[in-house]
Amino acid sequence: MAEKMKKAAKVLSQKKLSEGIFDLWLETEIAQNVRPGQFVGVYPENRSTLLPRPISICEVDKARSAIRLVYRVVGSGTAEFSKASEGDDLMILGPLGNGFPIDKAAGKRAVVIGGGIGVPPLLETAKRMSERSDAEAPSKISAVMGYRNSDTFLSDEFSRYAEMHIASEDGSVGTKGNVIDAMKNDNVECDVIFACGPMPMLKGIKAYAESIGAKAYLSLEERMACGVGACLGCVCKTKEVDEHSHVHNARICTDGPVFDADTLDL
Amino acid sequence: MAEKMKKAAKVLSQKKLSEGIFDLWLETEIAQNVRPGQFVGVYPENRSTLLPRPISICEVDKARSAIRLVYRVVGSGTAEFSKASEGDDLMILGPLGNGFPIDKAAGKRAVVIGGGIGVPPLLETAKRMSERSDAEAPSKISAVMGYRNSDTFLSDEFSRYAEMHIASEDGSVGTKGNVIDAMKNDNVECDVIFACGPMPMLKGIKAYAESIGAKAYLSLEERMACGVGACLGCVCKTKEVDEHSHVHNARICTDGPVFDADTLDL
């Protein structure tokens, strides 16, 4: 696994992607060794807030040694990041977590599913799968993205790598409803799921995958302090006794954020 | 007395005056109603430090609605201020304190005495006296400035308003020794003293003024919290019971920073 580091990363560009959502490219050597679904901790400058903000890696550009973060402004940390512009430095900790096991999709019909601000990490996931050599590649890649309304940020980029399906809560785009509704509605073919989004969506996917006999790998979120597995702040419940903790708990930051849905007690 | 306010002030210019000493012009309406010897509280952006930094007003430019601060970088607040540049905003609280009573020098031989980073507030003091109409003006204005070495920041500007005398600890410029040594050495004529600098210097001046029968007005420093007379953090000892506190304590931020030396128990 790539060595973790905390280092300054230079802002290559930042733009507003849609209301309250920002699109940030950072130059960092972390880019050289990243798996899709991994994340970084971004540190605010504001010295009254000391913890890193976990943000998924949305895309990687090895040639420029750059990673892309797409994030929503929700509090003081993300508000601060949104003000960074080209040439500024941001301190980041990473690469963190395990990432999506895309080799599990070799020869299978893979579906990446994202809900709201869970969409970003699936872009690199879809991209990597699409770049694989024939033997390792999925037989098909679909993307199912759930949004609140017609603000379907990033969806255009997914269509480069995957067959696109959209669900929107207000029905303004694609299927009215959630991602499962879209899957059913559009008859999305599916052997393996890689998903990230709010907990109710993930629970729904776990149940749906079980019902159709597909495998699902879910990326979870939890409040974090260390980001490196030391504080035991960010656990989720596991069905079996976890190998590291020896209780029914796994660390999302280190053993996850991506888990085989079958191992989780959601 | 001018109403106090806390407002953003725009940086008009900032330059390094000498090693670790910065010269900052701020645009602020406070400029319209300032007395020499008053100060402002400057707030760091760094949200882990919440208290205002008291900095004396070194010069006023009413036409530009601007005040000048000359300060030494000693800690995190001043270090941060030193990085501000044209167009930046700094939050300031002011005008604070009473200022030097320059009317007491009408028709008298006035001497402004500054030591180290106590020099700045005396510049506006000397300037104002020099601008007074004949009846109110001192009969003579001298300036005695004490420095560590040949880095005699601001001294050239004093020579516009006052007869200049310099003392340096290492003897590299002017009289070797302190400001009293320079006064004696240069036979500086003196009826009224306005002084600001380290406590040992102020004690020396108080004693010297008594010995030659001159009046002395001393500007004191103390750790402050509120800057407006509410917290009672910044007191100095007074000979008599103070009118406000009803004990032998006066508030430097509000009853001072300038005190008639005769009223102080230094």
Added chain:
Amino acid sequence: MNTAVEIAGVKFKNPVMTASGTFGSGMEYVDFVDLNKLGAVVTKGVANVPWPGNPVPRVAEVYGGMLNAIGLQNPGIDVFVERDLKFLEKYDTEVIVNVCGKSVEDYLEVVERLSDEKKVSMLEINVSCPNVKEGAIAFGQNKDALFDITKRIKEKSKKPIIMKLSPNVTSISEMAKAAEAAGADAISLINTITGMKIDIYKRKFALANRTGGLSGPAIKPVAVRMVYEAAHAVNIPIIGMGGIANAEDAIEFIMAGATAIAVGAMNFHDPYTTEKVVTGIEEYMKKYGVEDINDIRGIVE
């Protein structure tokens, strides 16, 4: 929309007060704040006679707050009544006088002296100042002593009594219960937490008094917890304080169980804070459809 709260029969137009010792008698903040807009002005602690307080330095900045060891400097009750109280008479706001003393008798003298002052709505009894050697804190760290002094003050006072509790105790619930059992009309908390700062270059304490009271945003989580614990231990109203910087903080205290709140050290960071908190609470209520501020008190259980 109702922002008024009631404590011991006294009606405050809103729950926003000034924390004792951080706002003088209001006089020092009139350039910044319209005192008429505040729920109450809580004055600096006053004793039966003038107190000179501690040597300087009395204040020191620390991460997210400050230490103070003022030592309750005050001009004594006579000057206070003549000057500060007279000044406050001009304003349409409730006045709570913070009372300090070295012995029970000291407190009683001030309490009696204020009992007939019309402008005084309540008395806040400071038994929790960590910065004076005698009396004061001793009453605030021992539940029997707290019970005793509360009872004796209640016997004498014609004004409702707020006991101001120290956070430097093992169990705030027990202290709150002791105050309630002795008849206190309300409690306020927290006073400052005892702290220390050393200048490693000068090899000296930052404060002449060595220790001082920590206040400011740094202590807010401790204060919220203690307000919550106290609110679940007693039935008398609670005035919450400790690091309040804005309306969100104020509402956090109210949701933890406080009937009113006070702004302390943050007045020094932003002298407009108290008024901004008043406005901010109204905005929150409007935005989230809170009809009556009393409806959200203690709502997080």
Added chain:
Amino acid sequence: MNTAVEIAGVKFKNPVMTASGTFGSGMEYVDFVDLNKLGAVVTKGVANVPWPGNPVPRVAEVYGGMLNAIGLQNPGIDVFVERDLKFLEKYDTEVIVNVCGKSVEDYLEVVERLSDEKKVSMLEINVSCPNVKEGAIAFGQNKDALFDITKRIKEKSKKPIIMKLSPNVTSISEMAKAAEAAGADAISLINTITGMKIDIYKRKFALANRTGGLSGPAIKPVAVRMVYEAAHAVNIPIIGMGGIANAEDAIEFIMAGATAIAVGAMNFHDPYTTEKVVTGIEEYMKKYGVEDINDIRGIVE
């Protein structure tokens, strides 16, 4: 220049340790820190059997620090010895094992189990975790209970014992004296201060456990004061912690009377902190002509 310190006959190459629970067993920080450079690795609390800990959210950020209510999740002593201790054997650093329990018997079981483990230099007994309902904190907030458990552990343990004290007490001096009287070889302080955070928009506690322990720079002044008070109350060595972010903070604790210090929450802000503190202390000593770190211990009186 000497940076080595000694506690109960154990020699530490420098006074810099990791605060229990913030550094795992060191394993999680090897990408950032050379464990060989540290005075000691203090491990996460371990019990006789695995503990699942509290429900999430377990951590919340606050001004200048954080709240945690991990609830002492741990894999139990067997796994700890097999895996964590084995891992630490590779390093040339002292190992202090933090021990938790719900009853005296729980503690004794772990203490006995570790008594013959070569790699273990000392045991730190956590009687001050505010986040578990049973046991633990009760021992840390009552001086008789503290005396009793300390005594019983001392009778059984072949390793020197550090009692880790809670700051949530009226008098830290009394607690320190009780630990000393019962035979503790050293004390460490402070554990976290109990705090609370409420999300006023969700109208929920930020932590599932409601309350959590406050740590980080926000608590440093309280920690320094308690180290100072304890150092003046007892003669056994003190390991100081609470908000240490850099070498200056570390030296402040040492000047207040600590023999060694530990870095906790600030590891999360900067995973290199511990090593930077080691280097920074050396630089300070060089610059200010301190020959032996032991010369500045408790120098500010």
